[in-house]
Amino acid sequence: MQRRAIGRGGMSLRTGAPSKRIVVDAMGGDNAPGEVVAGTITAVREHGVRPILVGHAARIREILAAHEALDEIPVVNAEDVVGMDEGALAGLRRPRSSVAVACRLIRRGHASALVSAGSTGAVVATSRLRLRGQPGVTRPAIAVVLPTRPRPTVLLDAGATADAKPEMLVQFAMLGTAYARILLGTESPRVGLLSIGEEAGKGNKLTRRAHELLTGDVEGVDFAGNVEGSDLLAGKVDVVVTDGFTGNVALKTVEGSVRLVVAEMREAVTASRSAKFGALLQRRRLRLLRDRLDSETYGGGVLLGLNGTVVIAHGASRAPGVAAACVLARDLAESRIVEQIGERIAATRPHRLPRREESR
Numbered sequence: 001m002q003r004r005a006i007g008r009g010g011m012s013l014r015t016g017a018p019s020k021r022i023v024v025d026a027m028g029g030d031n032a033p034g035e036v037v038a039g040t041i042t043a044v045r046e047h048g049v050r051p052i053l054v055g056h057a058a059r060i061r062e063i064l065a066a067h068e069a070l071d072e073i074p075v076v077n078a079e080d081v082v083g084m085d086e087g088a089l090a091g092l093r094r095p096r097s098s099v100a101v102a103c104r105l106i107r108r109g110h111a112s113a114l115v116s117a118g119s120t121g122a123v124v125a126t127s128r129l130r131l132r133g134q135p136g137v138t139r140p141a142i143a144v145v146l147p148t149r150p151r152p153t154v155l156l157d158a159g160a161t162a163d164a165k166p167e168m169l170v171q172f173a174m175l176g177t178a179y180a181r182i183l184l185g186t187e188s189p190r191v192g193l194l195s196i197g198e199e200a201g202k203g204n205k206l207t208r209r210a211h212e213l214l215t216g217d218v219e220g221v222d223f224a225g226n227v228e229g230s231d232l233l234a235g236k237v238d239v240v241v242t243d244g245f246t247g248n249v250a251l252k253t254v255e256g257s258v259r260l261v262v263a264e265m266r267e268a269v270t271a272s273r274s275a276k277f278g279a280l281l282q283r284r285r286l287r288l289l290r291d292r293l294d295s296e297t298y299g300g301g302v303l304l305g306l307n308g309t310v311v312i313a314h315g316a317s318r319a320p321g322v323a324a325a326c327v328l329a330r331d332l333a334e335s336r337i338v339e340q341i342g343e344r345i346a347a348t349r350p351h352r353l354p355r356r357e358e359s360r
Contacts, residue, residue, distance in 0.1 A: 020050070020111075020112040020113070020330060020333045020334055021050050021051070021052060021110065021111040021112060022049060022050070022051050022052070022111055022112065022113040022114070022115060022326060022329045022330050022333065023051065023052045023054055023076075023102040023105045023106060023110070023111040023113070023114050023115070024036065024040050024051050024052065024053050024054065024102070024114075024115045024116075024322075024326065025054055025055065025098045025099045025102050025114065025115065025116035025117070025118055025123075026040075026053045026054060026055035026056075026060050026098065027054075027055035027056065027078070027081040027098040027118070028081075028082075028084075028098065028099060028116040028117045028118025028119070028123070029084070029116075029117030029118060029313065029315055029316070029317055029322075030084060030117075030315050030316050031117075031316065031317065031318055032055075032117065032118075033055055033056070033059055033060055033063060034063060035317065035318045035319050035322060036117060036317075036322050037053065037060055037063040037064060037067070038063070038067065038319040038322070039317070039318070039319035039320065039321065039322025039323040039325075039326065040053060040073060040322060040323070040326060041064070041067050041069045041072070041073070042319055042320070042322075042323040043322070043323040043326035043327055043330075044069070044072055044073060045072075046323070047323070047326070047327045047330075049326045049327060049330050050330075051073055051115075051326060052073070052074050052075070052076055052105065052110070052111055053073055053074070053075045053076070054075075054076045054077075054078050054098045054099075054101050054102045054105070055075075055077075055078050055081070055098040056077070056078070056081075057075050057076070057077035060075050061075060076101060076105065078096060078097060078098040078100075078101040078102075079096045080094045080096040080097040080098070080100075081097055081098055082094055082097045082098075082099060082118055082119055082122040082126075083119070084118065084119050084315055085119075086119055086121075086122055087119060087121035087122060087125075088121040088122060088124065088125035089125075090119075090122055092125050092126065092129060097122075097126070098118075099114075099116050099118055099122065099123055099126050099127075100126050100130060102114050102116070103126060103127055103129075103130035103131055103308070104130060106131060106308040107130060107131065107307075107308070112308070112309060112333035113308065113309035113310070113311065113329035113330065113332065113333040114127065114308065114309070114310045114311065114329070115300075115311045115313060115322070115325045115326055115329045116310075116311075116312060116313065117300075117312070117313035117314060117315055117317045117321075117322065117325070118315070119315075120142075120159055120312055120315075123303070123310065123312050124140070124142070124159075124160050124303060124312075127140075127303055127306055127308070127310045128140060128306065131306040131307050131308040131310070132306065132307050133305055133306055133307070134305055134306065134307055134338065134341060134342050134345060135342065135345070135346070136342075136345040136346060137171060137175075137305040137306075137341075137345055138165075138167065138168050138171055139160070139161040139164065139168050139171070139305070140160050140161070140303050140304060140305035140306055141156040141157035141158075141160050141161060141171075141172045141175055141176075141244070141303075141304050141305060142156060142157055142158040142159050142160045142244070142247075142301040142302070142303055142304075142312065143155070143156040143157075143158070143175065143176060143179045143301060143302050143304055144156070144158045144251060144300075144301040144302075145183070145184075146232060146233060146240075146254060147233070147258075148232075148233050148234065148235035149235050150235060151184060151186065151235065151238070152184055153232070153233075153235060153237065153238060153239070153240060154176050154179055154180045154183070154184070154189075154238065154239045154240070155232070155239075155240045155242075155247060155250065155251060156172050156175065156176050156179075156239070156240075156241060156242075156247065156304070157172055157241075157242065157243060157244040157247045158244065158247045158248055158251045158301050159244045159247065159248035159251075159301075160244050160303060161243065161244040162243065162244045162245040162248075163243070163244075163245070164206065164243035164244060165206075166206055166209035166210040166212075166213055167213065168243075169193070169206070169207075169210040169213075169214070169241050169242070169243065170210065170213045170214060170218060170221075171305075171345070172241045172242075173191045173193075173214060173218065173221045173223070173239065173241045174218070174220065174221060174341075174344050174345060175304040175305055175341060176189070176191065176239035176240075176241060176304075177189045177191060177220060177221055177222075177239060177344070178304075178337070178340055178341050178344050179239075179302065179304060179337070180238050180239050182332065182335050182337050182340060183332070184238070186238050188222055189222065189237075189238035189239050190222050190223075190224040190237045190238050190239070191214070191221055191222060191223050191224060191237060191238070191239045191240075191241060192223075192224050192225065192226065192227035192231070192236060192237035192239070192240050192241070193207060193210055193211055193214060193223075193225070193226050193227065193240075193241050193242070194207075194226075194227055194228075194229070194232075194240050194241065194242035194246060194247070194250065195207045195211075195226040195227070195228065196228065197226060197228065198225060198226045198227070198228065199226065200215070200225070200226065202226060203226070206243065207226070210241075211225075211226065214241075220344055224236075224237050227240060229250060229253075232250060232254060233254065300312050300313035300314060300317070300321070300324075300325045300328065302328070302332065304337075304341060305341065306338075307338060308338065309329055309332045309333045309337060309338060311325045311328050311329040311332070313325040
């Protein structure tokens with residue numbers, strides 16, 4: 001795959017200009033702050049990322065000192081933390097949490113992007129409140145990369161907007177198209193609508209109406225029709241659009257299936273002496289396959305449609321996953337993804353985005 005955003009031996013979005021600052025929520029995630037700080041250090045030393053760590057300053061500095069990195073990364077104190085078992089309301093009610101302080105740094109111009117492995121609901125709610133949506137964007141969407149062939153596929157929404165309207169799915173198609181162009185370098189991304197059948201009349205009211213809108217003249221969107229769940233990893237389209245509820249269920253299903261395949265493969269290649277010998281001969285290809293299927297390789301989901309770049313890493317991310325998320329955030333910020341999305345939304349026809357939706 002083209003790993004232009006994760007900095008692992010592939011293409012790069014960087015232009016040679018000084019790296020933009022990113023702010024990292026050091027307290028977010030199952031393995032925070034230890035793994036988060038360690039991953040941030042890796043991003044600095046191996047990829048030239050310029051981060052700011054936000055959280056309990058004393059704890060963060062202890063970890064930095066243990067890695068001999070105390071002078072490498074600035075730290076901003078945050079008194080509160082949103083727990084992994086807490087949702088959107090907790091994020092809204094805690095203005096002094098690490099993710100809220102991180103968002104304020106972006107609004108004040110001290111950083112261009114946020115990385116957090118914290119509670120998805122809390123990160124989405126806090127980011128929406130403090131960064132605000134871009135003009136014309138009704139609801140944000142989480143975009144994730146699926147490991148398909150011949151090139152990766154972007155799936156959105158993966159959990160930001162559970163109860164979507166048809167017009168929102170049209171906007172998600174625009175957001176996904178821009179993201180696929182910037183992240184994957186796909187010149188003309190083909191967009192598919194996730195449904196229960198390929199025929200235009202299949203699906204519920206949401207997907208049928210969204211299909212009607214997408215079939216119309218939506219500027220900049222190459223709509224290829226409906227795709228089914230079995231097509232998610234088939235690489236039939238470059239962007240798959242759905243509501244946040246369906247997208248999150250689909251994503252978790254794919255992740256569980258990948259874990260099963262990896263576990264079965266590991267058992268198969270260690271079942272006998274001859275199998276182990278064969279695995280030894282193929283260890284490079286097996287390592288590449290493992291990396292391609294590992295969700296941490298891609299850095300995380302990106303919350304699109306806000307006045308700032310927000311990367312939501314997997315809650316169980318360890319240092320390599322956090323490092324990949326930091327590189328992804330830096331590269332997207334430097335590619336001006338927020339400005340590019342704003343230009344794309346502004347170019348759309350007003351009747352595609354009804355006023356009754358924009359006012360909400």
